[in-house]
Amino acid sequence: MSKIRCTVDQLSPLTSGVTRVLLTPEHPVPYQPGQYLQIWLSDDDKRPFSIASTPAQAQLELHIGGAVTDPYASQALAHLQQHAEITAEVGLGQAFWREDSQNPIILLAGGTGFSYVYSIAQAIAAAAVKRPVFLYWGVRDQSALYHLAELQQWADTDAHYRFIPVVQNPDTDWQGRSGLVHEAVLADFVSLEAYDIYLAGPFAMAGVVRSAFLEQGGKREQMFADAFAYI
Ligand SMILES: Cc1cc2nc3c(=O)[nH]c(=O)nc-3n(C[C@H](O)[C@H](O)[C@H](O)COP(=O)(O)OP(=O)(O)OC[C@H]3O[C@@H](n4cnc5c(N)ncnc54)[C@H](O)[C@@H]3O)c2cc1C
Incomplete structure (x- = not known):
C-alpha cells in the first residue's frame, strides 16, 4: 500500500450519475488489477474507490457515482473538483485478480x-x-x-x-x-x-x-x- 499525492487530471461524465476520474500519481505506484484506493478527504475521512485502470496505465482511473441521495460519492467528487492535487492510498484490498488460478x-x-x-x-x-x-x-x-x-x-x-x-x-x-x-x-x-x-x-x-x-x-x-x- 502506498500513500501518494496525485494530480487531478480530469472529471468527465460517463452517465448522468457516474463520473470518470483520471489521476496521475507523482510517481508510478504499484497495485494489482481489482484493488482499490482511498481518497483522503481529511485525516479522519478516507473513501474507498475501485481502480478501473490496470497497472500498465500511467493514470489511475475511477468511476464514481451511485445513488444521488448518498453523499458518499458526491462528497468525494466535490473534493476532487476543489483540489488540483489530492492524497490517496493506492493498492488496497484482497480481492485482486488471481492470475495463476486455472479456474473459469x-x-x-x-x-x-x-x-x-x-x-x-x-x-x-x-x-x-x-x-x-x-x-x-x-x-x-x-x-x-x-x-x-x-x-x-x-x-x-x-x-x-x-x-x-x-x-x-x-x-x-x-x-x-x-x-x-x-x-x-x-x-x-x-x-x-x-x-x-x-x-x-x-x-x-x-x-x-x-x-x-x-x-x-x-x-x-x-x-x-x-x-x-x-x-
Ligand atoms: C472497497 C470499496 C470500493 C468501492 N468502489 C466504488 C467505486 O469505484 N465507485 C463508487 O461509486 N462507489 C464505490 N464504492 C461504494 C459502493 O460500493 C457503491 O456505492 C456501490 O457499488 C454503488 O452501487 P450502485 O448505486 O451503482 O448500484 P445500484 O444501482 O444500487 O445497483 C446495481 C445493481 O446491483 C444489484 N443490486 C443492488 N442492490 C441489490 C440487492 N439488495 N440485492 C441484490 N442485488 C442488488 C442489482 O442487480 C442492481 O440493478 C466502494 C466501496 C468499497 C467498500
Whole structure:
C-alpha cells in the first residue's frame, strides 16, 4: 500500500450519475488489477474507490457515482473538483485478480462495482487468458451501461469471453436479460463450484450474493469481494 499525492487530471461524465476520474500519481505506484484506493478527504475521512485502470496505465482511473441521495460519492467528487492535487492510498484490498488460478472466471458487477471488474477484465484481455470468462453487469436502468459497446466488442474478440448485461428496470426496447444480476448467474449455472468469482457492488448486493452463491455450490475461498470485509 502506498500513500501518494496525485494530480487531478480530469472529471468527465460517463452517465448522468457516474463520473470518470483520471489521476496521475507523482510517481508510478504499484497495485494489482481489482484493488482499490482511498481518497483522503481529511485525516479522519478516507473513501474507498475501485481502480478501473490496470497497472500498465500511467493514470489511475475511477468511476464514481451511485445513488444521488448518498453523499458518499458526491462528497468525494466535490473534493476532487476543489483540489488540483489530492492524497490517496493506492493498492488496497484482497480481492485482486488471481492470475495463476486455472479456474473459469465469473466477474459480477452491480452498478459502479463495474469499475472493479473493468480493471480485471482489461488485465484478462491483456494477458490473453484462455479460460472461460463471464462478465455480468447489473444496473437499474440501461442508460447506466456506459461501456456497453466496448464490452460487446471485448466478448467478440475472443470466444472465451462472454458479456451479459442485466437491467433491473428495462425499457420496452431492451432485448437483453432483466432482473437482479446475481439471479441471472444463478439461472445460468447449475453449480458454481468450479468458478473463481469476483464481485463488487452495493453492500446489500454483496451479502445477498454471498449467501445465494454458497447455496449454489460456490466455494467461499474462490469468492473475492472487498465488500465482504465491510458487511
Ligand atoms: C472497497 C470499496 C470500493 C468501492 N468502489 C466504488 C467505486 O469505484 N465507485 C463508487 O461509486 N462507489 C464505490 N464504492 C461504494 C459502493 O460500493 C457503491 O456505492 C456501490 O457499488 C454503488 O452501487 P450502485 O448505486 O451503482 O448500484 P445500484 O444501482 O444500487 O445497483 C446495481 C445493481 O446491483 C444489484 N443490486 C443492488 N442492490 C441489490 C440487492 N439488495 N440485492 C441484490 N442485488 C442488488 C442489482 O442487480 C442492481 O440493478 C466502494 C466501496 C468499497 C467498500
